[in-house]
Amino acid sequence: MSSSANHEFVIHVRTGDVQGAGTDANVSVILHDEQGSFTDQLQLNHVFKNDFERGNLDVFQLPKDKTAFIDKLGKLEIFRDDSGFGSSWYVERITVENKSNGDVYIFPVFRWLRPHYHYVFRENDTFLPQDDAQQEQRRLDLEDKRRIYVVDTSDVTLPASIKELPLEEQIPSQHRWDLQKLKLNLIAQSSITMLTTGRWKSLDDIRNVYVRKIFNEPWASHLWREDSFFGYQRLNGPCPCIIRLCSHIPHKLAVTTDNLEPILEGKSVAEALSNKSLFECDLNILHNLVCKGEDYVVCAPIALLYRNNKDQLVPVAIQLFQDPGSDNPVFLPSDDPNTWLLVKMWYNQAEATYHQSLTHLGYTHLLMEGVIVALHRQVSISHPVFKLLAPHLLFLLSINKLAVDKLLAVDGWIDKTMSSGRNGVLNLNRRKGWRMNVQGILPEDLRTRGVSEENVLPGYYYRDDSLLLYNAIKTYITSYVDLYYDTPQRLLDDKELQDWAGEMVQSRENGGIGLEGVPGDGEFRELEQLILTLTSFIFTCSVQHAAVNFPQYDYYGFPPVYPLSLVGRPPADKSPRTEADILNALPDKKQTMDAMIVTKILSQKGVKSLGDFEVNYICDPDAEKIVENFREGLKKIGVIISERNRSLDTPYDYLHPDSIPNSISA
Secondary structure: OOOHHHOOEEEEEEEOOOOOOOOOOOEEEEEEEOOOOEOOOEEEOOOOOOOOOOOOEEEEEOOHHHHOOOOOEEEEEEEEOOOOOOOOOEEEEEEEEEOOOOEEEEEEEEEEOOOOOOEEEEOOOOOOHHHOOOHHHHHHHHHHHHHHOOEEOOOOOOOOEEOOOOHHHOOOOOHHHOHHHHHHHHHHHHOOHHHOOOOOOOHHHHHOOOEOOOEOOOHHHHOOOOHHHHHHHHHHOOOOOOOEEOOOOOOOOOOOHHHHHHHOOOOOHHHHHHOOOEEEEEOHHHOOOOOOOOOOOOOOOEEEEEEOOOOOEEEEEEEOOOOOEOOEOEEOOOOOHHHHHHHHHHHHHHHHHHHHHHHHHHHHHHHHHHHHHHHHHHOOOOOHHHHHHHHHOOOHHHHHHHHHHHHOOOOOHHHHHOOOHHHHHHHHHHHOOOOOOOOOOHHHHHHHOOOOOOOOOOOOHHHHHHHHHHHHHHHHHHHHHHHHOOOHHHHHOOHHHHHHHHHHHOOHHHOOOOOOOOOOOOOOOOHHHHHHHHHHHHHHHHHHHHHHHOOHHHHHOOOOOOOOOOOOOOOOOOOOOOHHHHHHHOOOHHHHHHHHHHHHHHOOOOOOEOOOOOOOOOOOHHHHHHHHHHHHHHHHHHHHHHHHHOOOOOOOOOOOHHHOEOOOOO
16 A cells, blocks of 8 residues: 555546536535545635636645545545525536546536535446435435426427426537528528529529538439439438338229339239339328418328339339329329429428428437436436436437427428428327337338348348447447346336336326337336337437438438429329429429528538547446447448448448437437
8 A cells, every 4th residue: 555645636527518507606525435534524626716617627636634544535525505606516527536546536427516415426426226325315316307307298299398498408509500690601601692582493593502612512413303313212311211112002002003014124013022122102191281371282192112123213103192083193104204203203392291290300309308308307317327328318408499499480490491381290290100119129110111131122221221330239238238237137126217117108198208119118127128228219319310310401402302392283184294394393592592501500410420429428447348349339330331332323421430420419
């Protein structure tokens, strides 16, 4: 043991970078060694310096004569009074160094500290509730959280949300979401002055607006007329989760064998079905969707697609509404080219409505909000599962509030740019059909849609990359869960996690989140149920959100590719159309500009890549090794995707691990 005269303890205190985090209160600590000895109360203070300001790191050297008898630090006791103009204090992390022997002790705090309460933290602060010596502290922390994180189920059109945004959830800088300011700046930088009013004169006229450094021309603008690109959109566009294997021709699709067989390269319909060459996209959820006005329509189409001998997926039949009739014919590739092109645009407009309302907003942003609220209410910050999930939940509550307030507001961006308007988006969220044990578990979703096998749909890069990442995340979580739960009984005895599971599935009418399909249905009885649930959440907040968010500008940025709105009525017969008919259906220049700006903003990555956490909640050395293994696995996946992309004319890089944020940050 080293001489006590050489002991010198240095404390590093990181105040959180959240609104109101700094304090003017008096702060003191007591150090406890492993044998039960402890120091006197030691005040942390620099004379003539304003300590503990928001986002600051303050370093204090403790007097040697007061700490000389402490060798191995057992726990840290810290407390504050309520003096000063602003006494509230949010602490992110405390690190204690023993300069005499090089020992470093990390105490992750991530809490508002109540006045006059003596908080006690042990190194790394990672305990299941049944193992935590600080039971009263843990109980009081959760009571505080439940007062702050209140479930709001008053809006029946949206998933459960948070009633009022806590200070610690607010984004430090919100300039990225000042849409009006961004709009003016982008116009000034790119000189897009012709986008203020009026309609398009020609399709080439649209291309004149693109400026390389600000608004690059989306690569899809050169391919949008091609049937093979329409098929590619269903696999790798912003909404890659609708397509399913066709086992029989949908009964509502009034297409005949005579219509199809000339397109099937010599195969009969029965052979194409047997060979797993026919696929369908059925947007029946849009049936009778009320739009923002009588001048707007959103179709509820059914599309039939065929994988041809070149392994290209191409559309072979599109019916724009669910019920067949003389005014709702089945359109075919052999129809008038402009009519067929217009029909594909109306299909894409319907899918864009589904994408923005559900695939993006509903099934990532809004669903995950309830999960976060319930986690904070039921699971302590000291819990290893909280520390696992926290990096993947960063900013979501604040982003959602901004989205609802700015984009989903009356006369907001959605109202102005989408045919459905905000009421249609809200209506679709009421109709939602997402279940965690199907849509929320990727392998099950792919299996249910009949597209899990690579040879069934070659070129389905979303599927291929997502599966690699899903499996990497599940392996990571399995190792992490096994570290803390060596037996299923340990899970059953974990009251916090069981309460979390219960609140997630509890009905909205009874104050719960109302999440459907959670493995265990409100009780985690097996470790695999917990692993699947955690994998679903992390996958959704990182990989799935990246897949449906970051392609947006590439598709929405050129209106004919993926129109949010179309003018007039969709084709009700097969009469020939002209380019003027296509132009007249497109949104005007002002709507186009709004779509370009917001999708450009949303398509920009704002936080670090998957596995490279903005805030490190995990300090347990054994868990840190598991995190490092996860990072190494992601690097290998990145190499695989990069190698594949080098051979593609159009690389699919939205799901390269370097391109995926940890959390839903846009």
